[in-house]
Amino acid sequence: MHFPQKGLALLAVGCLSATVAVGNPPVEVTKKGSLRIDGDLFQVVCYNEAWQSFTQESGAFHLTSSSGSAADFKLEGEFRLGKTAPGALRATLRKTAENRYSYHADVKFAAPVKLSTLSLTAALPIDKFCGRTVFADGNQKIMLPVDHKPGTTHAVYRDDVTEVQIPGQAYKITFRSKTKFEFSIQDDRAFNGKSYTVRLLFTPPRGEISDASLQLEIGLEAYKTTPLDLSGAANAGFVDETDGDRKGGWTDQGAENDLRMLPTGRILLNGVQFEILDPAKNNGKSCIMLAAPARSYFAKRAEAVQSRPAQGKVLYLLHALAWPSDRKEIGRVTVNYTDGTRSEIPVTSGVDVGNWWAPVGLENGEVAWTGENKSAYVGLYRSNYPIENKPIRSLVFDTANRSVWGVVAASVSDDPVPLQRSAPFYIVEGKDWKPVPYYKDFEKGSALDFSGMLDAPAGKYGPVVNRNGKFVFRDRPEKPVRFYGINFCSTAQFLSKEWAERLADRMAATGYNAVRFHHHDGALSLRKDGRSTALHAARLDQLDYLMSCMSKRGIYYTTDLYVSRPLEKGELPEFPDRAIRQQEFKALVPVLDSAMENWKTFAKNWLTHVNPYTGFALKDDPALISISLINENVPRTCWDTEPYIAELYLKRFEEWKKENPAIANDPKLDREQQFSLFLTDNYDRSFREMKRFLREEVGVDKMLTDMNHQPQVMLQFSRNQYDYVDNHYYHEHPNFPVTPWRLPSTCANRSALASTGNPPNRMFATRIFGKPMMISEFDTARPNVFRSESPALAGAYASLQDWDALFQFAYSHSASNVMENKAGGGHFDTSTDLVKSLAQRIGIRLFLDREIKPAPLSFSVALTDPRGMLVSEEFSTDVMRLGLIARTGSMILPDGKSAPAETPADLKGFINVGPNSPAAVGDYPVYSGAQKSPLLQDLLKAGVLKPEWYDAEHGVYTSATGQISLDSMKQTFRAVAPSCEVLILPEQLSGEGKFLKVDNRVGRGVFSAMSIDGKPLRESNRILFLHLTDSQSNKSKFTTPAMTQMEQFGELPILARRGEADVTLRTPAEGEYTLYSIDSAGKRLAKIPLARGRESGTLFFTAKVFTEQGPVFAYELVRR
Secondary structure, eight states, X not given: OOSOOTTOOEEOOOOOOOBOTTSSOSEEEOTTSOEEETTEEEEEEEEETTOOEEETTSTTEEEEEEESOTTXXXXXXXXXXXXXXXXXXXXXXXXXXXXXXXXXXXXXXXXXXXXXXXXXXXXXEHHHHTTOEEEETTTEEEEOOSOOOTTOOSEEEXXXXXXXXXXXXXXXXXXXXXXXXXXXXXXXXXXXXXXEEEEEEOBSXXXXXXXXXXXXXXXXXXXXXXXXXXXXXXXXXXXXXXXXXXXXSTTSBOTTSSOTTSOOEEEEETTEEEEEXXXXXXXXXXXXXXXXXXXXXSBSEXXXXXXXXXXXXXXXXEEEEESOOTXXXXXXXXXXXXXXXXXXXXXXXXXXXXXXXXXXXXXXXXXXXXXXOSSOEEEEEEEEEXXXXXXXXXXXXEEOSSXXXXXXXXXXXXXXXXXXXXXXEEEOSSSSEEEOOOOOSOOTTSTTOOGGGOOSSXXXXXXXXXXXXXXXXXXXXXXXXXXXXXXXXGGGGOOOHHHHHHHHHHHHHHTOOEEEEXXXXXXXXXXXXXXXXXXXXXXXXXXXXXXXXXXXXXXXXXXXXXXSOOOOBTSSTTOTTOBOOHHHHXXXXXXXXXXXXXXXXXXXXXXXXXXXXXXXXXXXXXXXXEEESSTTOOHHHHXXXXXXXXXXXXXXXXXXXXXXXXXXXXXXXXXXXXXXXXXXXXXXXXXXXXXXXXXXXXXXXXXXXXXXXXXXXXXXXXXXXXXXXXXXXXXXXXXXXXXXXXXXXXXXOOOGGGGTSTTXXXXXXXXXXXXXXXXXXXXXXXXXXXXXXXXXXXXXXXXXXXXXXXXXXXXXXXXXXXXXXXXXXXXXXXXXXXXXXXXXXXXXXXXXXXXXXXXXXXXXXEEOOOTTOOTTOBOXXXXXXXXXXXXXXEXXXXXXXXXXXXXXXXXXXXXXXXXXXXXXXXXXXXXXXSTXXXXXXXXXXXXXXXXXXXXXXXXEEEOTTSSEEEETTTTEEEEEETTEEEEEEOTTXXXXXXXXXXXXXXXXXXXXXXXXXXXXXXXXXXXXXXXXXXXEEEXXXXXXXXXXXXXXXXXXXXXXXOOEEEEEXXXXXXXXXXXXXXXXXXXXXXXXXXXXXXXXXXXXEEEESSOTTSOOOEEEEEEO
């Protein structure tokens, strides 16, 4: 085996690790009662008339009760399908024999509901299942298509059947019914998906349904494979001590490059049983190694005589190559049968088998096992070969003397076990990825030192207040203030004094003028005498000092009074045996007096404590911008966190209906609408009590908010009571298919540009005109490769909307990620994510410079009464996208017909989103923004929007200021301001602003030029230029090259992704310019060649991430 090829960037490896027979059970039940069968999720899914899905694993399904395990499981729950009647789901799963189960599910609706489908559904990954054959009724073969051509139908199969067999990873899964049920397969690539949707439909399957059921017998049959005996032919072990001594094992490359980590014995690899020889039981021999020029002293031939003849229709080899030859025959296998006949099987490099270093999936060679030695990631291939179904006397292996060929095991079977078409991979150094240092501290005065933007100390102009819907300082009310900050979480905010100073310097140099202290309350809590409301003195001192460090540098802060503080067992007397956790406590505060008092006690203790380093109690600290009462406490997301809480809420609901007979007896309101009103009213009463307590008993005069999560329309009635609106948004927040907040995690790995800026467009209408708007959490999470786009979108569109504060989530979740040079660090932390950290400067400049002007026209959703609404309803797509062009928000009309006093002077019309909006508002036009209404086209026809602002055919949205343009089809973005310009470009596309032009040649890139000296770019003497591709930790592991499921975060070093672009800067013709590449601390590395462009006064250079000095994401242009 040769040493690492620098051309290898993505190692298609990953532990398809040896799955021994005692692995996970073949059938498991999730917390919500869905079935996980051979690793794939099967859940009940309802589609309404509009083909909107409501899945068992989503918030649309509320679990009432469950008991047992997969051997004997029962559940009851309820589907809430919007404005239609709810559906009660009862399901049971019972084990009837080994790998045999009986499943019964019944859905009963309170009133008939029209559905498009009701089914038990699975999304089978295309990269795993493509090419496999599904059997219907035993003899109908349905091949899952490998390819999908644009325009091809999504339908693969649909018919009524009594039996279906799906080829899983380790088992053939059979679903049987005594009566026929509809079965369908859909290729989701027709809708840009990455799965085959398999549906086993209830009876009746669709139409107007009152009661539907599905009864199935589920059987799992392991693929029957028989290992062959290679013991007589084995000529080497897996362990080698000395490179090239002709004595060792495997490829004879020494102790740092052998296969000693391979498990021995019988193991199951992707459905095939192999017998890995234990060298201790076979005279030190465990594999067959065959010769090539690099190891001419290896054997040329080996014969494995079978002590017990076995037979089958398919031969499987577990093998690999060293020093491989490209797509050439490297050897042959001769299968000698006991009847004297034989089969000849050629084995081809690059088709059947490949390099054991950095293995990649091949046409007839799946990567079945991977491991790691001291030199590399290594792996073995499984290849399938058809043979005659006759007893085998021996296998003969002959080398073609082209590649060293190592054969580890062989098996046969009657049924072909499907190959997995796509292999997992690691990101490692190669032609597309190179190690890059990540310096977290910055050189003073460097191009990356933004500390000059701050106005220290914080609080010098008095506290932050609301004037005319904007944040201003009390003693400087004429000038609105914006904040761009970042979140500190958990132990990242409990540091030594030395590190607190250093962290504050780091934040100031980045340009943050605010931070959010978050997930702090658990560590601040002193657990004593069964209570959690007292303060931990040592940690409180650490946080106090960090706050003072921030304040001295001009960095303000905001925080929450409850985030995640866990309560002690029995701390709430109603539950003596329960230790209440995060979501439970959030749900209990509005319905339980003891929970409310617990919240009050901790809040008062913290708010009234005097910080010895600032001299202020937190409630009086002028550096404290605002307070959120309870983080992410939207009742619809937490009221049924646990069955006991759901029971409490339902009890309160019945009491509330008695207190509100007009609502309870209103025939126009169904149960879901009544329950939505209850949740809203119940929480609003809770908020009013918390606010009263803080204002009257604690003496807090800071601005207060709540419900800082979710974009549902009904929340606007609650938010109208707050001093300002706060919300959170994430593009591709990680999902956790196995265990919450534990790897593996999944994401679609798409750009927000492809979904027309969603987010942040879901947030636009949640602003309430007349109130400041804050986003205290936003992020695109790792490993999404487009995450460096996020700050540019946030900064640009928040400026267009004239919002007041942005906080990226998060800097760090741990002290170690602050103080140490680490990789990984979770999905969100910029402290371990180089490109996301650098990208924040783009957002900071776009938002804080105020050069992206607010849109000169606005539209407001008009709301009157929450009656008849559902807490799950969101704004329509067109309402959300209107904010890409104009300022948008909401207003509550007290009398239902008149424009409020807060109505913007430039309002061009109100938006009616349904029955809860007025048909007319004074002299203002009212446009329909209900679901599926063509709002944007209507505004174009009315002449309110200009054609150059909205191109529906090509998916292009241009702000009314002309400064921002988003092309969702090309996935490009442009933001242009006098001292900062940004372009986001896929590979091989070009873009330009007024100063910056980029021809992007290699790799997707985020490009930005920003003036450092405060002058417009054309006049600036010092400019920072960023060229951001991607960075990932070395050995980050994914299940497929699409990087949609992450298996491990990786380790140091951090690797930069390749990128190349031709850059033109429209500088003045006079003056001499020097361009430097700089590292992540701002230190100059080297001079970069500059050329005068063809246009007068332009400079041209080629930006390459990979340079002789190492990878470069940043440059400094200096004019003399």
